[in-house]
Amino acid sequence: MPDLNKPTRTETVADTMQLTAEQRAIIQAPVTHVAITAVAGSGKTTTLAHRILHLLDNELSAQRILVLMFNRAAKLEFEKKLRKLAMGSDKPGQPLPEIRTYHAMGLRLYKRFIEEGYLEPFNPKILSEGEIQFQLWRLIREVAPEDLRSTLNRDKKEHIEKAEAILDISKAQLTDFELTFEQLDIQPKFSFLKDVAQLFEDWRQRESRISFADMLYEPVKCLQAHEPLRRLVRDKMDVVLVDEYQDTNEVQHQLLKYIAGSRARVTIVGDPDQTIYEFRGASTDFILKRFQEDFEDPAPFQLTWSFRYGHRAALAANHLIGHNKQRRDILCRAHQSTPSTTVEVLNSPDEAHAIARLLQQLAPASAAAGATTPVAILCRLWSQAVPIELALLANRMPYRIDENKGALNNREVRQVLNLLRATAANWSALPFETRSEIMLEVLRFPHVAVRDDILRGLTRSLARIDPAAPAQLEQIGLTKLTCKAQYGISSWQLSRIEGTLAALRAATLSSGSAATVLSQYITQTDLLSQLGASALTTEAADEKVNNVLGLYYYIKVLNLPVMDTLQHFDELRTEAGLGNGQRSGSDHRPAIVELTTIHKTKGLEWPTVVVAGFKDSVLPYRRSGQGAEAAGKPTDMEAERRLVYVGITRAKDSLYLSAPAPDSGTGAISPFIAEMDLEASLAAADVLESAAGEPAPKITTAVVERYFGLLNSEAVETGSSDASASRPRPSLLSRVISPLHR
Numbered sequence: 001m002p003d004l005n006k007p008t009r010t011e012t013v014a015d016t017m018q019l020t021a022e023q024r025a026i027i028q029a030p031v032t033h034v035a036i037t038a039v040a041g042s043g044k045t046t047t048l049a050h051r052i053l054h055l056l057d058n059e060l061s062a063q064r065i066l067v068l069m070f071n072r073a074a075k076l077e078f079e080k081k082l083r084k085l086a087m088g089s090d091k092p093g094q095p096l097p098e099i100r101t102y103h104a105m106g107l108r109l110y111k112r113f114i115e116e117g118y119l120e121p122f123n124p125k126i127l128s129e130g131e132i133q134f135q136l137w138r139l140i141r142e143v144a145p146e147d148l149r150s151t152l153n154r155d156k157k158e159h160i161e162k163a164e165a166i167l168d169i170s171k172a173q174l175t176d177f178e179l180t181f182e183q184l185d186i187q188p189k190f191s192f193l194k195d196v197a198q199l200f201e202d203w204r205q206r207e208s209r210i211s212f213a214d215m216l217y218e219p220v221k222c223l224q225a226h227e228p229l230r231r232l233v234r235d236k237m238d239v240v241l242v243d244e245y246q247d248t249n250e251v252q253h254q255l256l257k258y259i260a261g262s263r264a265r266v267t268i269v270g271d272p273d274q275t276i277y278e279f280r281g282a283s284t285d286f287i288l289k290r291f292q293e294d295f296e297d298p299a300p301f302q303l304t305w306s307f308r309y310g311h312r313a314a315l316a317a318n319h320l321i322g323h324n325k326q327r328r329d330i331l332c333r334a335h336q337s338t339p340s341t342t343v344e345v346l347n348s349p350d351e352a353h354a355i356a357r358l359l360q361q362l363a364p365a366s367a368a369a370g371a372t373t374p375v376a377i378l379c380r381l382w383s384q385a386v387p388i389e390l391a392l393l394a395n396r397m398p399y400r401i402d403e404n405k406g407a408l409n410n411r412e413v414r415q416v417l418n419l420l421r422a423t424a425a426n427w428s429a430l431p432f433e434t435r436s437e438i439m440l441e442v443l444r445f446p447h448v449a450v451r452d453d454i455l456r457g458l459t460r461s462l463a464r465i466d467p468a469a470p471a472q473l474e475q476i477g478l479t480k481l482t483c484k485a486q487y488g489i490s491s492w493q494l495s496r497i498e499g500t501l502a503a504l505r506a507a508t509l510s511s512g513s514a515a516t517v518l519s520q521y522i523t524q525t526d527l528l529s530q531l532g533a534s535a536l537t538t539e540a541a542d543e544k545v546n547n548v549l550g551l552y553y554y555i556k557v558l559n560l561p562v563m564d565t566l567q568h569f570d571e572l573r574t575e576a577g578l579g580n581g582q583r584s585g586s587d588h589r590p591a592i593v594e595l596t597t598i599h600k601t602k603g604l605e606w607p608t609v610v611v612a613g614f615k616d617s618v619l620p621y622r623r624s625g626q627g628a629e630a631a632g633k634p635t636d637m638e639a640e641r642r643l644v645y646v647g648i649t650r651a652k653d654s655l656y657l658s659a660p661a662p663d664s665g666t667g668a669i670s671p672f673i674a675e676m677d678l679e680a681s682l683a684a685a686d687v688l689e690s691a692a693g694e695p696a697p698k699i700t701t702a703v704v705e706r707y708f709g710l711l712n713s714e715a716v717e718t719g720s721s722d723a724s725a726s727r728p729r730p731s732l733l734s735r736v737i738s739p740l741h742r
């Protein structure tokens, strides 16, 4: 193995990049196992990229270096970073190592093991969460013990969620269902769910289907069982580097061990405060303990300076995360080369429009900032994004959102709009086929629990008559006497259809705004609880209900009659490029806003970040569980706090925390805002950034004192002014939007 202690070209690279001593130590470390713990924005990925160039410079072959990233977005970002760095080096065309996600790696091994005859070929259509939950519910109904049958429907979600947890955690931890059941501390009355998990696996194998989890689980189980396969995969690499190790689970840790064998030296890097995938079996144990146990004598390194955000964001993040008890108490601190970051609370009774207005004001500065997408709006749940996206569209703000997540493609949004169409003045002028389709959607919203083929026949008859007309069912010959014989539906189903049609009739006759019509219909059909009940999990129920509520609030602010509201939405569809049923974008302006969830932002950063939904029940997210056990379950505050920590540490120049206006009736402000201690954080940062260099802030906390102590005791490294110059701070972004809520 080459001697990597000798000074090399990387030092030159390091010098021009103004790398810190902490970073240089890692880049130039000898090729041993290495464990790096680092704070958010401290240049973990940047340092890994430099380390790779250093290794290549020292005659390690690119083919013998493997980089494992957590997800696709992080992989793409890293590829870009490495390519750019390589382009600036004196060997711009040199081959670069393979960068893979864990799952891509698992899938590659899976296919190889099929070729070797150890695994069966699988259907390329990967099982979705929805399909898995649907199958679990089918099996639960098949095998539930007699004494639980009477409450099975009521506790549907609880059963599905527990069965899914047994399945997921067993695959993530490589434990059998029995042990997982015990570890999850599930009540004995649910022990039949272990059989459900096994029956699901039998079904899955019969159908040759695999899930996302199986891409890792199956090959690792195979490796555990077969020595020839272990020989096949091990010792192929000299160096393996793994990012985001704080979110590693057992199956990933084992895969890493098998790939490394006794040859590869492994570098792991991560930030325990950014662990946000516990629900997939992730644990800080792997970065803090297990790696040290399973890989011989790893050299420990730390990255403690943030280059992403300034003192305000650093102090707010430190105050917040300091409330977690189960952590290593490390402060993140802004490097002196880092421009200051403004932190503001955006208090508003109408979050969506407040954010859209803010972005209108920031747009020129954002465009000038030159970043590909200079602003990110981060949500806890996708349903939060519905009214925000609509407000962005209404303000003609070019944005980007995950495929399939757009508000106008959202099922509940489409259903609300169809309901409004059914109550609109131009109903009878609509083509017959359109009316039938709309009636079908109305009878599914909430679902009247009639089979689809019967429902289709029924809605074709209903489409012929006026929704405002009384006694419509009689008009199409559907009465208590005829319903069974003619349509094969029960009296109970008939009463549901009657209920929906009565609500539709009342809505059609209403002279109020679209919001009044919708609100009447929601109340009369008990829509929200019906929607919640139809979902297979609590989170899915919350998303459905919040999709409707988000749209309702948007329509309420719009305050237009039904026809005008529908026209407004037609215009939004055109703006979104959906006019002809295809999403193409109405114009080709580059997106200045990325609308996404905090879970999707691993390793990413933006000049301006807006974290939405700082209100109780959203941050921290409290599931509206229906089963008695779920409802009483305390929210995992530490996990939610880590999520907010990840969100707020994505900002470079400006961070906005969107919260309800006090006493506006739009919800209580999230306790996390108080936990950030913004008063103390901002006052302390003012002192640190003042040219006069005041001795101490007027308001102080233990965190502020430690922060000052750290800055004072360790000389901040010099020579980083170029780094700060490379990222000028947009002046527009520093203005106060709304008074800081204390």
Ligand SMILES: Nc1ncnc2c1ncn2[C@@H]1O[C@H](COP(=O)(O)OP(=O)(O)OP(=O)(O)O)[C@@H](O)[C@H]1O
Binding pocket: 017, 018, 019, 020, 023, 038, 039, 040, 041, 042, 043, 044, 045, 046, 047, 271, 306, 307, 308, 337, 602, 603, 604, 605, 720, 723
């Ligand atoms: N020595 C340095 N001087 C100036 N800027 C730096 C330095 N090192 C890294 N940066 C910049 O700091 C920012 C954060 O770096 P990077 O994304 O690598 O951090 P990270 O630790 O991987 O982040 P996260 O905690 O989100 O995973 C980037 O904009 C990067 O270019």
